[in-house]
Amino acid sequence: GIQVEQSPPDLILQEGANSTLRCNFSDSVNNLQWFHQNPWGQLINLFYIPSGTKQNGRLSATTVATERYSLLYISSSQTTDSGVYFCAVDVGDDKIIFGKGTRLHILP
Amino acid sequence: SAVISQKPSRDICQRGTSLTIQCQVDSQVTMMFWYRQQPGQSLTLIATANQGSEATYESGFVIDKFPISRPNLTFSTLTVSNMSPEDSSIYLCSVTAGGGTDTQYFGPGTRLTVL
Numbered sequence: 001g002i003q004v005e006q007s008p009p010d011l012i013l014q015e016g017a018n019s020t021l022r023c024n025f026s027d028s029v030n031n032l033q034w035f036h037q038n039p040w041g042q043l044i045n046l047f048y049i050p051s052g053t054k055q056n057g058r059l060s061a062t063t064v065a066t067e068r069y070s071l072l073y074i075s076s077s078q079t080t081d082s083g084v085y086f087c088a089v090d091v092g093d094d095k096i097i098f099g100k101g102t103r104l105h106i107l108p
Numbered sequence: 109s110a111v112i113s114q115k116p117s118r119d120i121c122q123r124g125t126s127l128t129i130q131c132q133v134d135s136q137v138t139m140m141f142w143y144r145q146q147p148g149q150s151l152t153l154i155a156t157a158n159q160g161s162e163a164t165y166e167s168g169f170v171i172d173k174f175p176i177s178r179p180n181l182t183f184s185t186l187t188v189s190n191m192s193p194e195d196s197s198i199y200l201c202s203v204t205a206g207g208g209t210d211t212q213y214f215g216p217g218t219r220l221t222v223l
Contacts, residue, residue, distance in 0.1 A: 041145075042216050043151075043214040043217075045213060048211040086151070088212075093139075094139055094210055096212060098152075100150045101150055
């Protein structure tokens with residue numbers, strides 16, 4: 001089946017820093033989503049981005065479907081950005097497969 | 109978007125017992141999904157629940173262990189049967205937004221600890 005790999009697995013940054021998270025996938029996909037799981041376990045959908053670039057405040061995402069990767073950019077990090085960031089790809093019938101996530105810890 | 113609630117939010121159960129988790133959505137949806145997230149791990153799809161038909165289970169998950177009901181377009185339950193400590197996980201339900209987008213929305217999860 002399709003493989004979804006995320007890097008880096010862990011990231012520790014000082015508040016105010018910028019970061020780039022990467023998601024590689026092994027086959028063509030219908031769409032790709034980025035999620036943030038906060039320390040309380042709630043999953044929040046950040047972007048639905050099968051291709052192209054989207055921006056939402058300090059966050060932006062770019063997916064290059066032809067090269068099978070997506071990037072999530074976080075600028076001017078805040079402590080509330082801490083948590084785990086997952087990318088997930090649609091493998092058909094609305095079923096999505098998750099990567100293993102990037103655990104981000106922002107230090108005050 | 110969709111607003112999803114789950115009950116209970118957390119529970120501590122004894123080995124050998126069963127727990128039923130409820131998932132309620134604020135709008136009618138065709139498909140609902142159940143996921144398991146083991147401690148420190150990513151999310152794994154357990155099954156897809158369609159109203160009016162049997163749930164479709166992913167490899168490694170069976171109906172006897174995780175029976176699912178889907179009585180209408182806004183509600184589903186997942187039962188974790190004959191629990192063991194290995195079943196300690198967060199269980200999440202999700203739905204697809206529809207309306208031309210496949211964005212998925214997740215409930216807050218049920219944190220289960222089996223002693």
